[in-house]
Amino acid sequence: MDARLSASLLAGLVVLLHGFTAWAVVELNMEDRVEVFKGETAQITCMYTSDDGIGALTIQWFYVSRTGEKQKIYYQDATTQEVDRGTQFTDRITVNVTAATREVVLTITDVQLKDQLEFICLVKSLTDGVSEGRTNLLVFERPDFPTIEVVQTGIYVNKDTLSKIGLCEVKNGFPKPNITWYQNNMPLGGPSDVVKIVHSITMESSGLFSVRSELSLKVMKEDKDTQFYCEVTYLVPGGTRMTETNPINITVYYPSTAVHVWVESPKGKIKEGDTIMFHCYGNGNTPSSVYVIRHGENEYGLDSNMLVLENVTRLQSGDYECISTDMETYEELSGNTTVFVNYLDPAVVLPVDMEMAQGEELTATCNALSSLQTHTAWFKDGREVSVGHTLTVKDATFDTAGTYKCVVTVPEIDGMERMETLRVNVKGAPEIMKPEDTDIKASLADTVDLTCYVRGFPTPSVIWTTADGKVLETTSQTETEDSVHSVMSVDVTSDLTAFCNASNVYGADAVTFNIKAKGSGVIIAVIIICLLLLAILGSVLYFLYKKGKICGRSGKQDFTKEKSSKDNIVVEMKSDNTEEAVLLGVNGEKLPPSNQ
Template sequence: MDTRLSSVSLLAGLVLLLHGYTAWAVNVLMEDRVEVLKGETAQITCMFTSDDGIGALTIQWFYALKTGEKQRIYYQDATVQSVERGTQFTDRIAVNVTAATGEVLLTITDVQLKDQQEFTCLVTSLTDSYSEGRTKLLVFERPDYLSIEGSQTGIYADKDALAKVGFCEVKNGFPKPNIIWYRNNTPLQPIADVVKVVHSTTMESSGLFSVSSELSLKVMKEDKDAQFYCEVSYLVPGGTKMIETNRINITVYYPSTEVHVWVESPKGKIKEGDSITFNCHGNGNTPSVYAIWHKEVEYELQNNMLILENVTRDHNGVYECISTDMETYEDLSGNATVFVHYLDAAVVLPGEMELDQGEEVTATCNALSSLQTHTAWFKDGQEVAVGHTLRLKDANFDTAGMYTCVVTVPEIDGMEKMESLRVNVKGAPEIKKTVETHFEESLANKVDLICEVRGFPAPDVVWTTSDGKVLEPKSHMKEMDSIHSVVTISVTSDLTAFCNASNKYGADALTFNITAIRPPTPIPPKKIRKESNGVIIAVIIICILLLAILGSVLYFLYKKGKICGRSGKQDLTKEKSGKDNIVVEMKGDNTEDAILLGVNGEKLSPSNQ
């Protein structure tokens, strides 16, 4: 402590000594304002120039109180750097001095709204030359809540009084935010008896501002499609920002001047059996009651719609829709004309025919309709004639059957009527001969015999066998001019069966032949005699001896020169042996000597070879 006081005294003495010779100047330069968001860090710069070194200068920071007085928050000289205690900045400031550039930087952390003050930087030399600068610290806060709400009730148009359209609110901004109303992207300015905007500002306990705004208008019919919204502008460091609310619509009531009624469905022409949906609407939207009248009958509407199901030609005529305004009780009406097309049932004459074979006849088919029709005849799914008339020539069994007359209206899908004509051709039975009539089947198996007969009247069919037995059919399907009969036979032997068909015009028959297949007679297996082991061994020994004899003969012929070219080297001086010796050459694995065995098993020396 004594050393510091001595240093200060020495420095002060030196400055006073020099002061007698020279006047030292100090100059300070600062920004007018520094802007920062609430909660962030602010930096205020004080630039100074001086002929003295930093050690000869005293630097002080102040902020202005509401009374106009200055409160020091920082002091620095050649020996001391200190932050004033008991101020709102005591724990949140730091000062950094850069002598080379003449810069003093005041840093304030966690800036609050109350920090929005004027700060003074005072630089003094030892010769009492001084200079000061001032910077205004401006604090900003973005609004954190923005909402818009439209009128919850419908508004009647063209009323003299202004109606409340919407309410906007923005909260917790600093400085105070500003609200502007828009209609279809056009800002709304107050106009007497037309547009009214009322703003209200509230300062919260935090010091932040909340602003609300209410819009009232003289509502016109055109406002039913208008979009309203609010634009909020607020200050931030370095400029201004804007945010917008979402768009809202309002319900505008306006009376109808016209009423329209139309058929919603079906589209196009209407036919009997359809369901008709009427739609009735006025060009206004005030609460109204709708009703439809037809031939002095009133129909109530549901959701402005009327549905008539399964309509007939009696529903033809004019339908009038009447709208009653529930505020003015005035009536408006509109009308639509409906025509229901029809197609009566088809009539076929005659309704049924019985023809002789070779006969030619004509049938007709007609149906009354409100539109042009198309008529066609079908048999077994195939078209056989077009037009109202069906001509049958040279009738036979192929002519017989069911004919269908189909009458359609080409202009309307699904408009169709049908009627049938049964044609029978009289004649003796004819049995279909293309079925299988010959069968080969194993005993105990079953065979189905099928007999298909046509003729009119429908013939009687009887199944019999060659021995006169009558068989009961398994199935027997009878139609007006045909029979389909099936009999099942169990195969026990060869059999001949007959399908006999007859009516009053004649008879026909078909023969079925069944051949029974008998299983082959089993052949008993041959007995195999078992020979003794001794016999088998004897046979093997005999085979070996025969092979030995054959080998001896071949070797003898070889020695005599009869084979393999040895005849030129035969010894002519050697006496012929009185006894032919048939030998077999045997040679062991470990000796070069060959032993010749005679027929009797005698050993022969090599010289006798």
């Protein structure tokens, strides 16, 4: 019996058996929707209830096209299972029937956006009981991360029209993502003449959606510190997701309502010679604003809202006005500050120079005109000698003479100071500052420097002399108005007495230097060494003579030597067995043996 005949008999048997029972009723249960990400696998479950067994059921799957037509994609009965050819699902679907749980599952792999359709599960029993269920397949795709762009130029306030703030965009999402603008964490919205948001939607060739949103706003001054950002919401299987862009700031230009000018440096009081730095700013920030500072008839342009005046004088005291001009509206605003430059005139000392006799009283004054309280002090040789405008010295001496410095300062301002000098000369006869030691011992051939320091006015003349009145040459001499510093160098050959003589129109003074010459140990040592060398030389000559190395001893030899001098010297030497030698002296005299 072939398979087709067996199937017909089986079907007839089933019909016969059902002829004795009630009609079977098929019931289906399906979800309203199945959600899945693009590219993933979707499973659509059709649960049925029937008194018939699986072999008595016919199962079919359909989808509803976008034009509303029902298109079959799968058929199954007791003997056949087949997928319809030529549909978009032909190669991507499988159907699995589980009799135990009475489930029919349609599986679709690699789900695409075009698969977002309505699917129909139809179950028919052999007793003509038919039922169908429907499920919508929803496909999702996460969009790219959103981007935000801010306008690159500044935005002016108080304009009649709205100003473009920025553009927000999100690409490649499915279904369409939504964009919401936020300002400082608050969603933007309001009247169309204050806030305007324009969305544009684009379907890409892939079928995904891209959304652009442009924000325009009537900008206020308060918006200068505002942060704007976009929130993007999009659907995913089972819920909604959200992402945000980075926040952006806008540059807001707003006009000034006030201008302020002040002295940045120096801090505190200003003095002549200082460098003044002015700052001038308005409370607006429009780039079209131009700033200048006026002082009297002078007008100064500003560099980076700053003006620098160097080496100022008292003539630059007064009011300084900073003027801001908006070059678009030509509106002007101004602010003022007052500057006072303190001064201290040069010090004036009276009298300029003084000549006075010993015992007289010195009185001098020092004054300097200033805008502030001053302090005056007198100094001599670096030491403070008086405080106040008047200098008084009683009973003048040579110690009174010298240079006095008057220093006038302003205690309130560091570095504010003036100085002037007073030269005082005290008339009188010379006074030699006596050296500590005028008795000097020196070795022969040494050089001794004698120093003589003399005070007196007019400047004394200084002469060095010896005891016998001989004038010695001065080695060096330094003179001031009331003193002389003289140095004389002498080579020691014997004892010497030298005088330093000082004189002027008022008298004279002198000091005596005694130099004692002493023997030199070096010279004595040299003499002793020379004597020793002569003694050694004589001994050597005598030894050579005794050995016959000088004037041979084997025969009598006469030597005669003529000399161009007045006398002739003849030397005669004899040699005999007794080795006696006779030396002839000058003019032929015979020398005794002791002189040989």
